[in-house]
Amino acid sequence: EVYKRQDGERGRLLAVLLDRLHRAPEQPFHLPAPEDPRLAAVCAILHRDPADASTLAGLAAQAGASERTLARLFRRELGMSFPQWRTQLRLHHALLLLADGVPVTAVAHRCGWASASAFIDVFRRAFGYTPGRTFTL
Template sequence: MQKIRHTPVAPTRTQRLASGGEIDAHRHDDHQIAYASRGTIAVTTDAGSWIAPATRALWIPAGTVHRHQAHGELDLHLIGLPTTDNPLGLDTPAVLAVSPLLRELIVAYTRDPDNDTPPHHRLRAVMLDQLTLSPERPLHLPAPTDPLLHELHDILRTDPADNRSLDDLGRQIGAGARTLSRRLRDDLGLTYPQWRTQIRLHHALVLLADDTPVTTVAHRCGWSSASTFIDVFRRTFGHTPGTRPTR
C-alpha cells in the first residue's frame, strides 16, 4: 500500500521541477492552490486528474489526497490557505482561469512567502479578491469506476489518436456501444465524444509542455487537421496552442 504523507500546513513557496518530476501522494489540513508559470502541472486524486497550463491554476481542497506531476520544465507556485479562506466555495478539486493580473499576484506572493509586512498582506488580500473572479474551467479527466470503462480508458490513454467507433472499441472489450454509452453517462456523466475529447486535450497539454509542434500534437491526439485541433483548443482554453503568457 502506498504511504500517504500528511503535511498539516500546506506550504506557500516557489519550486522548480524537471519534466516528469513528481511530488508524491500527500494531503494537507489546509486548502492549496498550485500554479505553473512555466510548464504544465497535473494533479491526480482517486477521483481522476486535473491538468493546467500557464493560463490555469489548480484548486486542491483541504484533506484531498493528491500528487503533482510536471510536464515540461516546471516553475511551480504553491499557496496554502486556511480552511476559512475559500474564495469560490469549492469543496472538490478544480481548474481555475488565471488572468494576467492574477498570474503576477501569485508569482509575487510566492516569491517571498515569509514576508510578514503590511504590503505583503495587502498583496494577499488582492490575490484572494481576484480568485473570486476566476471561473472554474472543465479540465477534469474523471477516473472511471466501471471495469469496462477502465479497459476503454486504457485503450484511449495509450493511443489518443485511435479513431475507431465505440462499436469497434466495444467489440475489443466485449461490450456493445449502447452499454458503454449508458455506463459513461451513469459513471462519469459524459458522452463518449466528450470523454474522448477530454482525454485528447489532456494528452495534448502534456505534448505541448515538451515543445512538441502543434501539427504533431494534432496528429498524435487524433484530430483530422491542425486547424481542427487549434479550434477545439481555443474554445476550451481561450487561446491557441502556441500562445504562452508574457513573462
Template sequence: MAPKVASGWRGPLRAGIDAHRHDDHQIAYAARGVVAVTTDAGSWVAPGNRALWIPAGTVHAHQAHGRLELHLVGLPATENPLGLHRPTVLAVGPLLRELIVAYTRAPEEDSPERSRLRAVLLDQLRASLQQPLHLPTPGTPLLRSLCALLYADPADGRTLAELGRAVGASDRTLSRLFRADLGMAFPQWRTQLRLHHALVLLAEEQPVTAVAHRCGWSSASAFIDVFRRTFGHTPGRAGGPPDQRPAR
C-alpha cells in the first residue's frame, strides 16, 4: 500500500493543529521552521535536521514555529520500518532530507520510479539515529506545580531546593520524583525545557544572545556550546534548511 502524502505546507508563525489522530504512521519533517508534537506523555520538537515519527493512533497536537515548510509522509499502520510505538525524534542527514522533499513533491500516482524512491527513503529511515529530544510531562501534582514555574520562565535559575520551598517539598523528595516520574534528573529536564524554548525563539528569528538570556544561560557562548553538542550545528541555523543559514 502506498503512503499518503501531504507536501510543501507553509504556515505562519505559531500556526497549530489541535489534538487529533490518524490511522497511518506519519513522518513530519520541517524543511524550514520548527515543528513540535505534544501528547499526554510530553512534547517532542524538531528543527531542520530532525524529523518526528508519530505512530498510528497517537492522539497529538502539532505546533509550528517560524515560517514553516512542512513535509508529511504517511505509512500504513501495518508497516513500521523502525519498530517505534511512541513519538520519536530522528536525525535527518542531507540524503534523507532530499529524499523526503523529493518524495512529497512527486506526483502520487504509482510508478516504478516512485516505488524505488520510497524504498531508499525507508532504508534511510531505518538507519536514522534516535535523538533524546523528548520533554516528558509530569504526572504528580508536586512536579506539575514546580514545572509550571519553569514553563512560565525557562530562565528561572532557582535551585531545586529553592523551587521546593515554593511548592512545599524538599529537594530530596523532588529529586526522587523527577527520576521516578520523568525518568531523568532535574538538571536534565530543565536543560531539555530550555532547549525546546530556545528552538521556538530561534525559529521566530530572535538573536542568539537574546535567546541565551531568555532561556537561562549565563552567556551566549555557553548556550552555543550546549546547542551544538545537542543538535550538531550552531543555533544560528535552527529553523532554516541545514547548511543554508549562517551562524549569528
C-alpha cells in the first residue's frame, strides 16, 4: 500500500521539488505533448504504463504508422528522440511516485528501469541529486 500524504504536506513537498528542479544544473525537465493523432496514441500507451518496454516499431504498428514516421514525428513535434521522450516520461512518473512515498526500488521497476541503480543514475544525471533526496528537507 502506497503511503498517501495529506494534501497540505504533499503540496509542500511538491513545492520543494519544483524549487529543486528550477535549481537543477542539468537540462530542465521537459515533457511536451504531441498533436499528431498517431504520435498521441503512442504517447498515451506509454503514459498508461511507463514501464512498457515496447520498441518504437511495435508501438508504431499499434498506432497504424511506420517506425520511421513516428521517429520523425518525435523529433519534429516533441523536439527529442523517442528514447529521450520515454526517459522524460519515466522521470515524470517517478517524481509522482516519489511524492507519494513509494520506495526508490519500487519506483524504478514501476517506471521501467531494469534496476534501482540504473534509475538512480538517470535521475541523478537529470536532476543533480539522487531520488532518495527528492523529498528530504
